[in-house]
Amino acid sequence: MNEKELEVLKEFLSFPLWETEQVFEKFLKYAENSGRRFVYESNSYKKERFLYIEGARENKVVLVAHADTVWDENYVNPRYEQEVNFNDDKFTGTKNDCGIGADDRAGCAIIWLLRNLGHSILITDGEEKSSKGGSKWLVESNDKILTELNEHQFMIQLDRRGDNQFRTYILGTKKFIDFIINTTTFIRLPNDEDEPGTTDINRLCTKICGVNFSIGYHNDHWPKLHDNSRSEYLVFSEWKHTLETVKQLLDIEHLQRFEQ
Numbered sequence: 001m002n003e004k005e006l007e008v009l010k011e012f013l014s015f016p017l018w019e020t021e022q023v024f025e026k027f028l029k030y031a032e033n034s035g036r037r038f039v040y041e042s043n044s045y046k047k048e049r050f051l052y053i054e055g056a057r058e059n060k061v062v063l064v065a066h067a068d069t070v071w072d073e074n075y076v077n078p079r080y081e082q083e084v085n086f087n088d089d090k091f092t093g094t095k096n097d098c099g100i101g102a103d104d105r106a107g108c109a110i111i112w113l114l115r116n117l118g119h120s121i122l123i124t125d126g127e128e129k130s131s132k133g134g135s136k137w138l139v140e141s142n143d144k145i146l147t148e149l150n151e152h153q154f155m156i157q158l159d160r161r162g163d164n165q166f167r168t169y170i171l172g173t174k175k176f177i178d179f180i181i182n183t184t185t186f187i188r189l190p191n192d193e194d195e196p197g198t199t200d201i202n203r204l205c206t207k208i209c210g211v212n213f214s215i216g217y218h219n220d221h222w223p224k225l226h227d228n229s230r231s232e233y234l235v236f237s238e239w240k241h242t243l244e245t246v247k248q249l250l251d252i253e254h255l256q257r258f259e260q
Contacts, residue, residue, distance in 0.1 A: 012109040013084045017101045020125050023067035023108055027051055027123050047126025048137035052145055057118035059255045062149055064157040064200050065107035066127035070221050071098045091234040099232030102217035106234055107158030110243050117250050124200050135200040153257045155210035157201045162214040163238040165189050169197040176209040176258040184245050209258040215242045
């Protein structure tokens with residue numbers, strides 16, 4: 001077990017569920033100290049926010065994750081004072097009336113660990129508020145950034161429940177899907193194209209292909225939508241498998257561009 005990776009994941013899962021400031025501050029500080037060009041945009045509405053850090057590689061991709069959780073509804077008097085425990089390869093919460101925010105703090109943690117590979121980074125807010133959020137605002141009000149994003153080779157979103165699965169929604173050509181299958185162990189979800197997606201890449205990928213990888217969390221919205229008998233948890237070995245798989249993919253020397 002890699003203790004550094006475990007500690008990074010635990011740090012991101014320990015950020016307060018009801019706000020996104022700590023996630024953005026961590027990436028913003030890195031952007032300011034790295035010498036890389038970055039764009040941080042925040043509108044008056046709290047969820048209309050994103051941080052884009054340009055990659056240094058020539059044939060780079062965009063790594064996408066969202067800082068918010070489904071448990072962020074009460075900003076003034078937070079109800080969800082969750083703490084996380086790690087035992088037997090699994091992260092769980094001390095309270096079963098809410099989740100642990102692995103959707104999508106676990107995705108942010110993976111991007112943090114991959115931040116120095118030369119690829120671009122996009123951290124959004126408000127993905128859980130699909131009708132009003134950072135990626136929607138980016139598409140509607142930040143044409144230059146949207147154009148630049150779609151000049152990359154493709155996008156990878158790290159925001160999918162379960163293990164060893166991927167979705168391309170309507171964003172993947174046969175050539176791109178074959179590329180993902182041939183370069184990873186991930187399995188495409190059945191009826192992928194038939195299920196509409198509301199996640200960030202479905203808005204952001206206007207010209208290039210995009211893929212969403214599972215990152216090891218389970219029952220992510222369950223207490224909120226159903227009852228508290230099936231609380232959210234994350235399997236560390238599944239999360240680590242995605243981290244290692246994406247790292248190997250990103251290390252390919254000449255990543256090709258996949259247009260829709």
